[in-house]
Amino acid sequence: MTEHQMNILDRSGHTKISWDPSNADEVQFARGVFEEKTAAGFRAFMVRDGERSTRMDDFDPSAREMMLVPQLKGG
Amino acid sequence: MRNQTELRRISNHERMRMAQPHVRPSQIQAEAKARDLLLASLTSDQRASLQAVRWFVVEGKSGRRYRVHDGHAMGNVDVLEEGEVLYRLCGHLGDTSMPLADHLLAQKLMLEADEDAFLQLANRHA
Numbered sequence: 001m002t003e004h005q006m007n008i009l010d011r012s013g014h015t016k017i018s019w020d021p022s023n024a025d026e027v028q029f030a031r032g033v034f035e036e037k038t039a040a041g042f043r044a045f046m047v048r049d050g051e052r053s054t055r056m057d058d059f060d061p062s063a064r065e066m067m068l069v070p071q072l073k074g075g
Numbered sequence: 076m077r078n079q080t081e082l083r084r085i086s087n088h089e090r091m092r093m094a095q096p097h098v099r100p101s102q103i104q105a106e107a108k109a110r111d112l113l114l115a116s117l118t119s120d121q122r123a124s125l126q127a128v129r130w131f132v133v134e135g136k137s138g139r140r141y142r143v144h145d146g147h148a149m150g151n152v153d154v155l156e157e158g159e160v161l162y163r164l165c166g167h168l169g170d171t172s173m174p175l176a177d178h179l180l181a182q183k184l185m186l187e188a189d190e191d192a193f194l195q196l197a198n199r200h201a
Contacts (some may be wrong), residue, residue, distance in 0.1 A: 009177045011170065013108030043192075045184045047116060053188045054137075065115070069181045071171075072197035075149045075165035 002059065006030060007066040008037060019061065027061045034059040034068070041071045102174075116180055133183050135190035143186075148178035149201055152186070161165035166197030 006017040017033050019026035038044055044056040049067045056066060114122055129145040129194035132155070142153040142160075147172070152164040166185070167178045185193040 008080060009173065009181065011105060012174055012176065013105040013174055016114055030134055043185070043189060045188050047184075050118070053184050053195075055188045064190060066122060067180070067184055069124070069168075069184060071169045072166050073169045074192070074196050075168055 004030075004064050006034065006066045006068060008033070008042070009070060021061045030061070031059045034066075037068050041069045043071075044068050106174040106176060109176035109180070113176040113180045113183075116183065119193075121183075133186040135186050136188075139190075141186050143179055143182050145179060146177075148175055148182075151179075152182060152197070162201055163200040164194075165200060166193055166195040 003018050004021060005019075007014045017030050019030040021027060034044065038057075042072065045053045045067045046056050046060070046063050047053045047067055053067070056063070088102060117125065117131060121133075125129045125145060130142050133141045133143060135141065140155040141164075142155055143171075144151040144153070148167040150163050150165040153160045153164065154162050166182065168181050183192070
């Protein structure tokens with residue numbers, strides 16, 4: 001199984017959601033979480049080893065690792 | 076009294092617990108978990124810098140460089156130009172009870188991949 005993951009930053013540190021891109025149910029679940037969080041104001045970033053992270057607006061099941069970050073504010 | 080060998084074997088979790096006896100174990104666990112994710116998300120240079128001098132530098136898409144300081148989540152981002160600090164920025168997660176390392180990771184990701192948005196939301200300080 002090729003594991004792909006989404007790390008959702010939260011008070012526990014983070015919550016990890018994993019999926020196998022070849023498993024439709026897992027992909028659907030992960031997509032649902034992604035869309036729920038981004039609709040609630042979370043920002044999504046694709047992370048790749050050794051490369052600059054990039055913003056994501058849409059769920060990409062082929063992405064190996066994503067970070068979902070709650071809203072920031074000025075202080 | 077623990078000797079050096081014993082101290083080296085102590086996990087990050089236990090080290091934090093000893094340093095902050097007034098902090099709930101769940102908070103220490105969350106911070107350790109967040110710290111592991113932050114370290115795994117940094118480049119080797121950023122990781123070395125953070126561990127040696129408690130800050131790391133992020134380059135935004137504009138080419139501007141930012142120094143992110145560890146230890147606190149507010150007013151901890153220096154805007155750099157030719158190595159000098161122009162001013163400080165304060166932009167952090169809205170939920171301030173989240174682990175510090177999550178704040179630092181969020182700042183890093185925003186500066187790297189959504190620089191304009193971070194500059195718009197952050198407050199500037201001298």
